[in-house]
Amino acid sequence: SFPFSSYYVYITEKITTEAIGKCDIPINHDEKYEIIQLIDEALFPENSVIKALRISRRLGKQILFRSGEEPIEVNTKSLKVKVLYSFPLELSPNYIDNSLIHLLGVIPIEFVETNMLNLIQFENGLWSAIYSLSFPQVKNWKWIWDANWVTLIEFSNLEEV
Structure with missing residues (x-):
């Protein structure tokens, strides 16, 4: 899916x-x-x-x-992604301001430039803090904003990127 x-x-x-x-x-x-x-x-x-x-x-x-x-x-290897689950994001953010929005925009750029896998966990932490989502305990799981939903995905080839 x-x-x-x-x-x-x-x-x-x-x-x-x-x-x-x-x-x-x-x-x-x-x-x-x-x-x-x-x-x-x-x-x-x-x-x-x-x-x-x-x-x-x-x-x-x-x-x-x-x-x-x-x-x-950007020229990166394609990631293999599996959807674990999705649900509507009906929650209001606990807190959001321009500095958090900027930080969330910088993380993908840093990831492409450095391939630092810990940036995925860092971004998951921001999702958890902003929307009270549970923090994924698996390093190749990631929350993504998915239109009016939030989706937890799993990368199967993250180390190859």
């Missing part, structure tokens, strides 16, 4: 591509993605996870993304 956001981005692109082909609609690659992004914005207003995944698919590259900035292409 896939995290919801990844599945949503994949399946909406697949359905749109098939519909364009079957209906013989004369639009190009960029126009197709503009239409899909309008749908994304209607269903998930200002959702940076969906937006980042969509841009990554559009470019066909792995990226680091922050709203309002250009995506940064």
